[in-house]
Amino acid sequence: MRIVRYPIAAALACAILVVTFLAAPLVASASVLPMDVGDLVARADSVVEVRVSGAGARRGHASEGIERAAILTDTRLRVTRVLKGTRSVDLTVTQPGGAIGAEQLVVPELPQFEPGERCLLFLNAQGGVIGGYQGKMSIEDGRVPAMDLSLTQAREWIRELAAGTTPTERPSRTRPAGTMRLAVAASVSANQTVVASSVSALSATTLLNETFDATPAGWSMSGYGGTGFARTTYRKQAGTGSLYCAQSTNAAPGPIPTYVDTDYTRMSPISLVGYNAATFSCDVYSSMQDTPDNWFNVEFAESASGPWYAPNAFAGGSTSGWVHMTVDLSRVNDYWGAGLHDFLGRNVYVRLVFVHGTGSRDEGVYVDNVQVTADNVVLPTIASITPQGRNAGIGETVTITGTDFGATRGTGSVRFPDGRYMDGTTVDGAVVSWSDTRIVCEVPEYAQGGDVEVTSDSGARGASAYTTGFSTGGQRYMTDSATYRINENCADLTGEGAVIQAAFPTWNASGSRFRLAYGGSSGATKNPPSTDNGVNEVFFSSTGFTDSGILAWNYYWLIGNQIIESDIILNDSYSWANGAASGKYDVQTIALHELGHTVGLDDQYLDFSEAMGAGAANSTRRALSQAEIDGSKYLYGAEETTPPSDPTISSATHISQTAWYSSASPNFTFTATDASGIGGYSYALDQNASAVPDTVAEGSATSKSYGGLASGQWYFHVRAVDTFGNWGATSTYGIRVDAIAPATECAQNGVVSRAPVLVSLGASDAHSGVASILYGIDAVPGTAYTGAFLVSGQGTHSINFRSTDAAGNTESVQTAFVTIDGVPPTTSVSAPSSWVHTATVDFNTDDAAASTFFRVDAGGWTPYAAEFPVADEGTRTVEFYSVDVLGNTETTRSVDVFVDRTAPTVSSDVAASYDGPATIALSAADALSQVAAVEYRLDGGSWVQGQSVSVTQTGTHSIEVLARDKAGNVAVSGPTSFTVASGTTRFDQTDPAIVYQGGWRRLFDDGCWTGTAFAADRTGVAYLAFDGLAVWLVGSKGPASGLAKVTIDAGAPALVDFYAPAQVYRASLYSVERLSPGSHIIKVEWTGAKNPASSGTSISLDAVDVSGALQQAVAPTAVARRAPKRRVWRW
Structure with missing residues (x-):
């Protein structure tokens, strides 16, 4: 195992990098190939005796292939003897490790040097120590303990091996693994006495x-x-x-x-x-x-x-x-x-x-x-070591019972075989208590099963076999799962990624919480690995190892005891296989061991049957021992197989599972328990009471809300999974959702009755059921409905009602109408109230469903269907009544209509000829409706209303007379011709003889004499100087015409009204028929006044007619004289 301490980032006070080497017994090879002296001599370019003259630690740099500020130690060595090769000059060995301030890098597999120390070194051509720690052998008091030889013997043997000869009287076979360490201390300093380990010097x-x-x-x-x-x-x-x-x-x-x-x-x-x-x-x-x-x-x-x-x-x-x-x-x-x-x-x-x-x-x-x-000395005798199988490095203790341990400990000790080495190295156990018959001590880290040796204060030893469990320093991966990416870059094996992954399930099935997973391919090739990149990687490399004897290593970073990243590199200089193959190493076996360091376990090289033990070529070891299984469980906790409890479910929105709720948005709260902790929940909401959620966790939340549920019965199902992936049973919580209000109907809606009506209401609800009905007659609902109720009183009544269901849903107010009708209908009649040619009669009732009957002049009653005519002349009486659907009958009423289908008679006193201006009287008569109007028309012109007409123009004329009675019947007489002998001159309004001043304007209207006229709607005066005996003003009258002031000479002015209800053209507006002979001036002046019935004040002048001796028209002083334009008609 390699331990490196240096900061990962400024925010981290300290971090630890651990690189673990896998070793193997001499009979086979694994990650650090164990070598005997023959192997070391054969591999070494030089074998030298050296004395350590000094050492210094420093940071690495990029030129050395160091991508981190790792610690390197340069050890200065003085060569005192060369046993092989030619290296005779002093040298410096540089290797990872050392201390700078509080930072320390420890690489146990590499040799460690002490100032002043003498040792044998086996060096490669670059001056590096081969074989890891095996390549440095200390010289102590003239001996080489690692070889169990004196220095002289060691030199001789090395020289003979280097020369290719078999050492004299030396067997050619190698030592069995674990026997390289001497059983007795054989090398001592000058004049130093070593007391025999089993004989007391006092009693011998x-x-x-x-x-x-x-x-x-x-x-x-x-x-x-x-x-x-x-x-x-x-x-x-x-x-x-x-x-x-x-x-x-x-x-x-x-x-x-x-x-x-x-x-x-x-x-x-x-x-x-x-x-x-x-x-x-x-x-x-x-x-x-x-x-x-x-x-x-x-x-x-x-x-x-x-x-x-x-x-x-x-x-x-x-x-x-x-x-x-x-x-x-x-x-x-x-x-x-x-x-x-x-x-x-x-x-x-x-x-x-x-x-x-x-x-x-x-x-x-x-x-x-x-x-x-x-x-016959008293030796420590071990009767028992209990309990067996204690684990190393975690503070567990054993009790050693026996005799003759010594009353006090003194220099006594308890030593266990050290699982990191195969040369008999032991490691001290920390003693908790000591007596002559009982010792309690801790099982130290790296301890492995074998002979546990008790040494008393006198130096006497006793030993007994003991079996240990796992060994760990407490380091573990930072989470319960580690994901590795793999670069399949092995030179002599294909499919190596799958072989490496095959080691994952072995650790995953250890019964602990820890899991290994494959995270995809990797492109990593740098060895040693580059800076920690947060990615765990496995790859092959043939370079970068500190010695060719290293088969694989696990390079990993820690913060405290937490492994934050691990990179495993397998040495591609060796031959690899998938399984046992001669001269090759099983990838899965080595990967299984290296992954054990990621789990957090130490090497246990002395037991070749364990994954953390030494490996072998041409062999496989793909299973875990019980100790390794226990170690994984210790570091990560034991995997459980007991599922979580059934979740308990409650709902704050739907408290009862049997009640109905109007809310369609339920919220559920649930919880389950498990000794290992709940890893998550899976849940579902449906309308199947026996449904089971899937095994995909939705998360660790313990509440869930839904919205927009349809009305009906719903079931919320939930199950829990613990941190080991055990799924529990499903719990179900039922809710009843009724978000639809009930529906209420009134059977009497629309009923019309002459008597009070008994009203009943009926409500329905598809889910929770109707809880109550409220109603109101011509009012808001407020009365609880308990049964049919009576509605009375004339008129239409609104029955307002609403229902509420058991879930609290209330429907909107519904309205039905009931009509109490004891009043007969009223019939209105549409008939002319004046005389008409034909009378049309129409009826309408205030009850659209009522039937109407009528008769004329006491005739037979007839059902009314549509308007009908009354054509008989005279005054006619129409009687009528209506009956509604309830039989309410209206009192008979009547209306008189007046029919006149006969036209009036019309006549005039027109003579055949007139000597001078003619005045004609018109007359008409009607027996029934009476005469409404008499009109005449001269010479085919427009009809003019009047009962007399004056004609001053000379010549032959024709006259037509029309009479209209009040019923609209019309009678026409004429045309009748007559002659006016003396002449009359007409001055058209455009004649220059007529002088205009002020606000006159010209109008164009076909109804005028020549299609035009002059009109004034603001201050204006018109003059005409003429010589004649009579004068007539001709113009238009209409509903918007006003009053004009007309003056003859200096006489009194006359107000002439130009108003008429309807437009009249060529009307005789004003005349003076008896003037004195001679010259006269007629002046027409706009006044701005009007008839109250008129809507305007304009006046319109079309022509001026003059009769009698004609003279040149002369304009008044203020008006320029113009030659008159005249038209003369003669009879």
Whole structure:
């Protein structure tokens, strides 16, 4: 797992990026390929010994392919020895990780360096560490703990591997996974004493104590030159002598032969029967301080012929001074890979082996104070660890019961196997309480099942198998679902997107709330991923990994413990498959593991059967363990299968399910309960009492409103779904909607009766039913209807009524009409009231349905159908009456009509000739209707009303006389001719002799004498000077004419009325027929006055007739004389 801490944005105080690597056992490979020393040497371009001279953290930049301000650490290294390759200069290793202020980036899979530290590094051509953390091996006190070898042995082995040869006396097979870590601390500092882990130094029995001050008994030598014993104080730890590797004799130290690897001293067997603890110890010294190349090892066997177990080796000259070494004889680990061996209760042979390196050396390795101690010590005994299956990293505790833990803890500890590593690494559990028989401690994060080891304060150890559950640091995805987009860019596999997606259902079916979903394709290829873009992506890349041994990683960002984005990158440098295939990795297996980190679980490499364990090539692992299922449930909550409760439903608008409501807009409130919480509701409104809503949630709202419902029975159905997708049963709430008012009818509507009427009302309602009826007679409804009621009183009565149903709907006021009619109809008659030629009689009644009858002059009664004529002359009496439909009969009435079909008689006293102006009298008579008017017409002109006529113009004339009676009958006499002997002169109105002053204007009217006339409607005067005995003014009379003032000479003026009810043309307006002989002047003047019956004041002049001796007309002084225009008629 990789943890990176740096800000995502200014608004965030801190964020964490986690990149998790998947590892595999040595027998197979997964995301971080585990490598033994042979693998590392083969892959490395250089293998060097270095000392860390310093380190510094900084921000990355774009030139390094870093798109974020990530933290990098530059570690400066001094090369002290080259074991492979040619890299001999100092170098700087740059890798993610480090701290800047409060920000920290931790990448556990990458090697970590401490200032001053010595280590072996396996480097690629670019100077990068290969194999992740495996590519750096610390050198501690002349040993390489990761290899379980002395530094000298490690160097030799690496050199031989680099040369392509099998290391001498080394088995070719690799170590089993989990055995690379030594069971006993074998490397110590100068003069440091390590107390045997299972033997108390205070109570041990010494079975062997050899100081080599004299030739020891029971030892034998073998190999080149044998082994000599010093008899001087030279190179002794105690006493006077020590064991050392001689050249050929027991002489003083001399050069050591090159490549002598078989020198050893073997001790006779020592019996460990009856002991439960035993420890071998010795002091070792080497004088090779410059370039030490000597090894010393202690080997153990149960017989002189072996097999020999070599737990550790000492590289001479790695430290200055004597070094004390110890080996627990109950747990002897084998350098050659045979595993642990327990020598307790057996005989043990001990041999001291000197292994010489290359070149000639002046000094060898010295050994002193060889001891074997044994005892029956009290070891911690674990009786039980309960409960089994506790989960790591979440604060769960176990109780360890047994004996001899120690009354107090002191330096005691409880250690669990660390699931992140496969080399025996352990992790401490936090102790809650400690007693001699009972320990309570937490199961630490990363702990995995295996031997749990209790170490007492005295260093004694006891172990017992224990099975853990899941491991997590509490990180989890920010929501209960994560959606991934996938780039199917794998170089050697098609359909990889579907294979990756196939891992989703496995986690989705874990029984937790967490869900993985596919969100479509992705175009991502950048590795490491670019800045967090809010999109989870899976893709393949053959570049960007910090080491070629990384198979896949999960790169994800956190805020607190919330994962906000995850990107999974699979290394396309490897071969991929869908399933088990030789030399290939199953995409689904690796995806399942990496997705487990998105869920929030830690690696558990020690159990190959789990998804979070190590993977393998040519194999599949596509299921979850119960622990992983439990971990997903812990982080997200367990998925429920229990559906929510049936919702309870209420309605504030339709409170009762049995009552009717006029509102067509109901509102429903509903709620359900569920232990996991309600995820939403699905609901429907219909008229089916047994309907079930679908399983598509409408949302989490707990109320719903509708509008515009039709009247009738409705059912609201609702069901709930919990956060796990479990749907509950349907609850139904019925409502009754009646939004339609009732309808009321009156059976007597339109009834007409001579007697009071009994009225009844009837109402109907299709849904809720009629609740009440109100009515009013000739008034608003206000009386409750309980039954038929009587309507009386003459006339038409309005019955106003309305009904209300049970839902409260009230209809608008309805009206019926009932008529009480006891009055006979009244008949009106239309008949002429004056004399007519034929009388037309018509009747009308105030009752359209009534029948009318009539008779004339007491004749027979006749039903009236239409107007009829009365043609008999005289006064006629028409009687009539009407009867309505009810039988009401009108009193007989009558009307007189007057009929005159005979024209009047008409005559005149016209003579055949006249000597001078003629005056003719006209007369007419009528026996019945009397004469209404007498008219005459001269010479075919217009008819003029009058009973006399004067004719002054000379010549032959004709006259017609017409008489009209009051009935309109007309009689005409003539035409009759007559002659006027003396002449008459007519001055047309346009004659220049007539002088006009003022407001005269010319009119055009065919009724005038010559089609024109002069008229004045404002101040105006007309003059004519003439010589004659008589004068006549001729003009037009009409309904809009006024009064004119006419003066002859200086005589008294006369007012002449030009008014007539109807227009009259060529009328004789004024005349003076007896003038003195001589010249005269006639003046016509507009007055502005009028007859009260007139509507205007205009006057119209058509002509002036003059008779008698004619003279030249002379205008008055004020008027210019003009030659007269005259027309003369002679008889």
